[in-house]
Amino acid sequence: MIAHILSTGDEVLLGDIIDTNSGFLCQGLKEMGIEVQKIMAVGDDVEAIANVIEEISHTADICLVTGGLGPTRDDLTALACSRAAGKKLELNQKALASMQSYFAIRGFVLNKDNEKQALLPETSRVLINHNGTAPGFYMKINNCLFFFMPGVPSEMKIMFEREIKPVLADEFSLNDDILIERLTVFGLPESRVGSLLNEFKTKFPRMRLGFRADFPVIEVKIILMDSDKDNKKARSDIAKAKQWAIEQLENKVVSRQGLSIAQKIGRLLTKEKKTLAIAESCTGGLISNMVTDVAGSSDYFLFSGITYSNDAKINILNVQEKTIVEYGAVHEKTALEMAQGARLKAGADFAISTTGIAGPGGGTKEKPVGMVCIGLAGPSVLMARTYKFSYGDRLRNKKMFAMMALELLRRHLVSVFKAA
Amino acid sequence: MIAHILSTGDEVLLGDIIDTNSGFLCQGLKEMGIEVQKIMAVGDDVEAIANVIEEISHTADICLVTGGLGPTRDDLTALACSRAAGKKLELNQKALASMQSYFAIRGFVLNKDNEKQALLPETSRVLINHNGTAPGFYMKINNCLFFFMPGVPSEMKIMFEREIKPVLADEFSLNDDILIERLTVFGLPESRVGSLLNEFKTKFPRMRLGFRADFPVIEVKIILMDSDKDNKKARSDIAKAKQWAIEQLENKVVSRQGLSIAQKIGRLLTKEKKTLAIAESCTGGLISNMVTDVAGSSDYFLFSGITYSNDAKINILNVQEKTIVEYGAVHEKTALEMAQGARLKAGADFAISTTGIAGPGGGTKEKPVGMVCIGLAGPSVLMARTYKFSYGDRLRNKKMFAMMALELLRRHLVSVFKAA
Numbered sequence: 001m002i003a004h005i006l007s008t009g010d011e012v013l014l015g016d017i018i019d020t021n022s023g024f025l026c027q028g029l030k031e032m033g034i035e036v037q038k039i040m041a042v043g044d045d046v047e048a049i050a051n052v053i054e055e056i057s058h059t060a061d062i063c064l065v066t067g068g069l070g071p072t073r074d075d076l077t078a079l080a081c082s083r084a085a086g087k088k089l090e091l092n093q094k095a096l097a098s099m100q101s102y103f104a105i106r107g108f109v110l111n112k113d114n115e116k117q118a119l120l121p122e123t124s125r126v127l128i129n130h131n132g133t134a135p136g137f138y139m140k141i142n143n144c145l146f147f148f149m150p151g152v153p154s155e156m157k158i159m160f161e162r163e164i165k166p167v168l169a170d171e172f173s174l175n176d177d178i179l180i181e182r183l184t185v186f187g188l189p190e191s192r193v194g195s196l197l198n199e200f201k202t203k204f205p206r207m208r209l210g211f212r213a214d215f216p217v218i219e220v221k222i223i224l225m226d227s228d229k230d231n232k233k234a235r236s237d238i239a240k241a242k243q244w245a246i247e248q249l250e251n252k253v254v255s256r257q258g259l260s261i262a263q264k265i266g267r268l269l270t271k272e273k274k275t276l277a278i279a280e281s282c283t284g285g286l287i288s289n290m291v292t293d294v295a296g297s298s299d300y301f302l303f304s305g306i307t308y309s310n311d312a313k314i315n316i317l318n319v320q321e322k323t324i325v326e327y328g329a330v331h332e333k334t335a336l337e338m339a340q341g342a343r344l345k346a347g348a349d350f351a352i353s354t355t356g357i358a359g360p361g362g363g364t365k366e367k368p369v370g371m372v373c374i375g376l377a378g379p380s381v382l383m384a385r386t387y388k389f390s391y392g393d394r395l396r397n398k399k400m401f402a403m404m405a406l407e408l409l410r411r412h413l414v415s416v417f418k419a420a
Numbered sequence: 421m422i423a424h425i426l427s428t429g430d431e432v433l434l435g436d437i438i439d440t441n442s443g444f445l446c447q448g449l450k451e452m453g454i455e456v457q458k459i460m461a462v463g464d465d466v467e468a469i470a471n472v473i474e475e476i477s478h479t480a481d482i483c484l485v486t487g488g489l490g491p492t493r494d495d496l497t498a499l500a501c502s503r504a505a506g507k508k509l510e511l512n513q514k515a516l517a518s519m520q521s522y523f524a525i526r527g528f529v530l531n532k533d534n535e536k537q538a539l540l541p542e543t544s545r546v547l548i549n550h551n552g553t554a555p556g557f558y559m560k561i562n563n564c565l566f567f568f569m570p571g572v573p574s575e576m577k578i579m580f581e582r583e584i585k586p587v588l589a590d591e592f593s594l595n596d597d598i599l600i601e602r603l604t605v606f607g608l609p610e611s612r613v614g615s616l617l618n619e620f621k622t623k624f625p626r627m628r629l630g631f632r633a634d635f636p637v638i639e640v641k642i643i644l645m646d647s648d649k650d651n652k653k654a655r656s657d658i659a660k661a662k663q664w665a666i667e668q669l670e671n672k673v674v675s676r677q678g679l680s681i682a683q684k685i686g687r688l689l690t691k692e693k694k695t696l697a698i699a700e701s702c703t704g705g706l707i708s709n710m711v712t713d714v715a716g717s718s719d720y721f722l723f724s725g726i727t728y729s730n731d732a733k734i735n736i737l738n739v740q741e742k743t744i745v746e747y748g749a750v751h752e753k754t755a756l757e758m759a760q761g762a763r764l765k766a767g768a769d770f771a772i773s774t775t776g777i778a779g780p781g782g783g784t785k786e787k788p789v790g791m792v793c794i795g796l797a798g799p800s801v802l803m804a805r806t807y808k809f810s811y812g813d814r815l816r817n818k819k820m821f822a823m824m825a826l827e828l829l830r831r832h833l834v835s836v837f838k839a840a
Contacts, residue, residue: 012442012443012446012459013446013455013456013457013458013459014446014447014450014455014456014630015442015443015444015445015446015447015448015450015630015632016447016630016631016632016633017443017633018438018439018440018443019438019439019442019443019459020438022432022435022439022461023432023435023437023438023439024435025435026432026433026434026435027434027435027436028435030434030435035433035434036433036434037433037462037463037468038433038460038461038462038468038472039432039433039439039459039460039461039462040458040459040460040461041442041458041459041460042457042458042459043457048457048458052458210434210435210436211436212435212436213436213437278726280705280708283712284708284709284711284712284713284717284721285700285705285706285707285708285709285711285712285724285726286705286709286712287705288700288704288705288708288709288726289704289705289706289708289709289818291704291705292703292704292705292706292726292728292778292818293704293814293815293818295779295780295781295814296781297704297728298728298729298782301704301728302728302729302731302732303725303726303727303728303729303732303736304705304724304725304726305723305724305725305726305736306698306705306708306712306723306724306725306726307723308712308717308718308721308722308723308724309718309722309723309766311722311766311767312722312723312765312766315765316723316725316736316765316766345732345735345736346729346731346732346736347731358712359715360715361715361716362718394713394715395713398709398712398713
């Protein structure tokens with residue numbers, strides 16, 4: 001099956017926005033077993049759009065189109081589609097009704113500009129927009145089934161999930177009952193993850209793998225197609241594949257549910273009713289920000305002291321002045337005292353700390369840019385570790401330092417809670 | 421002039437990575453006065469790549485191609501190009517020499533796998549890779565001048581800037597001496613920024629505008645083409661256009677040099693040798709993280725207290741217990757005491773604070789999700805403001821709260837330092 005993706009809109013061609021829709025749709029189709037052969041982007045030009053649609057209609061079986069369904073003059077996709085298909089535009093009553101109900105729920109009245117959005121090519125069928133006003137539609141042109149969606153990602157995504165997937169499953173006898181397992185991997189480069197799982201295809205021919213890298217973390221998806229979700233065999237098969245993948249990945253799987261490390265820590269602390277404090281120097285608030293990005297973090301996160309100055313380390317976290325004088329701010333002993341200080345100050349069960357050199361300046365031969373000391377304090381632990389990274393980039397260093405600190409904490413929590 | 425962009429590689433079509441190269445290249449071409457009509461992406465398939473190149477060679481004048489120049493079996497672009505052009509691959513001595521010197525500097529010896537990368541189509545000309553091993557190349561096929569670059573963004577970007585721009589300027593008699601001015605706008609939606617600058621084209625026909633939205637900030641670029649950089653007239657013209665744009669933008673320009681608000685605050689504090697402390701509740705470390713993303717922030721940033729728990733607000737920032745009991749944690753009075761507490765604790769000149777409800781839980785009728793109280797303390801100021809946003813999304817709320825706090829501080833610093 002040949003699938004293409006087309007995005008329309010000047011913003012992408014001017015470089016003003018990055019097209020993230022196409023990547024989302026490629027992944028979505030891949031999870032249904034459909035691989036995309038070509039992605040295209042053209043501007044808000046009715047002739048250019050019509051030409052591309054015409055061209056695709058002779059070569060592809062499926063084409064997902066995003067953008068150009070709004071109320072303004074720039075929104076030309078329905079018109080371009082009608083030209084390419086040789087069909088007239090007509091007021092689609094179902095589209096109009098769906099827009100009226102979307103407006104009515106919000107206490108608005110439809111105006112004339114919006115009505116334009118219900119002008120769709122004859123023979124096209126409506127796709128409901130659950131998250132906005134512009135209805136989508138789908139229709140066959142020559143050999144190809146085209147789906148037209150809005151360009152706003154939040155509107156496009158829900159339309160694809162709820163409206164398009166069932167149509168695709170139906171039209172192409174695909175099974176949209178898919179089992180997916182997600183693993184979060186930290187501590188391996190992407191190429192290494194790929195090569196460790198090299199045998200997957202041979203061992204589990206019914207399944208496929210997907211990867212998504214978000215520095216420094218990689219999400220591995222295991223996808224089982226053509227399976228009824230209630231099927232016990234399918235569930236046991238994918239569980240086996242998951243277990244195999246975890247074993248290959250050298251103990252670097254930080255979540256078996258695709259959670260971030262901060263989410264995983266949140267679950268562990270919530271379950272055991274324990275609390276967390278943080279002391280940051282070189283990470284400058286990034287760890288706290290990652291921890292508090294998790295909804296519900298106020299249940300376990302109490303306090304973080306971002307102590308950039310030595311005075312703040314001494315006055316607020318009770319680091320001893322002589323520790324800093326003797327060993328310096330970037331030292332395991334300082335990291336230890338920071339973690340313990342934050343823990344006691346906040347009355348928390350656990351605390352982590354970072355002190356290091358994010359760069360670009362401030363490095364020396366003994367303490368180069370990229371070096372970090374991480375402290376960990378808890379009822380049964382008081383330890384520090386030193387790491388050196390060579391990204392040579394302030395923001396990457398901060399990110400890596402923060403992730404290492406969270407990972408040390410996660411490993412400790414897993415081991416103490418298991419022992420308990 | 422018709423320009424196309426083609427990216428090759430399975431990763432993009434599988435949705436594993438987002439193609440950010442094309443956006444960069446669209447912007448780069450736009451700044452030279454070349455608008456892109458079409459972007460395409462195809463997989464690592466020699467026939468598919470050759471077909472697209474052949475097709476483009478009849479329709480476009482320029483095509484920038486990324487990806488597929490590496491040493492592995494998947495890297496097929498040179499081969500596809502040679503097929504589309506009907507030219508043989510041959511060992512290009514200049515490409516080989518550039519690779520040898522890249523390796524020699526790093527103390528490595530070239531191996532056979534790498535040599536493959538120097539096999540380029542006859543008649544093609546080499547583009548030096550300043551940041552990696554794979555050389556690029558360019559050649560004319562039918563009507564179109566093709567430029568082939570590696571897919572790794574750091575390698576591609578420098579090749580475009582240093583190698584391709586001069587060739588383009590030369591071949592198409594473009595002037596690559598461009599003046600660019602950047603404005604950072606905060607507090608207006610993108611559509612409003614566009615409509616406020618609607619008259620720009622008429623008033624300044626020699627210049628063009630570019631926009632880049634990075635929620636909640638918009639960067640506006642003013643680009644003056646075809647000008648010699650030493651030309652006084654051009655500099656005075658673009659200064660006039662910049663001044664006009666600033667006046668239209670309703671006092672919402674936070675930097676006239678395209679700096680972020682945190683960078684701007686950093687410059688102001690560094691110049692006046694003043695220091696900063698922060699007290700965060702609902703923003704959970706995001707403000708501190710933004711402030712410390714700026715290199716050199718250790719010169720002025722002393723301490724931040726992320727006080728999620730009431731105890732931490734009381735014990736660490738000296739917020740009065742009765743304030744929290746009487747008014748609650750989310751209140752201007754609490755925000756004031758947090759800011760003043762952080763300022764005094766750290767011995768800083770200025771401090772900002774946030775306390776609010778990022779959601780998704782924790783909202784009430786009086787204090788809904790999206791409400792934030794921001795405090796500001798300094799030698800001549802002690803004030804708080806309340807804002808309500810309705811993004812309904814925890815991360816967007818955090819971002820908006822943090823930006824509002826920084827913007828309040830920036831405005832205050834500008835006014836006191838100007839008065840001084």
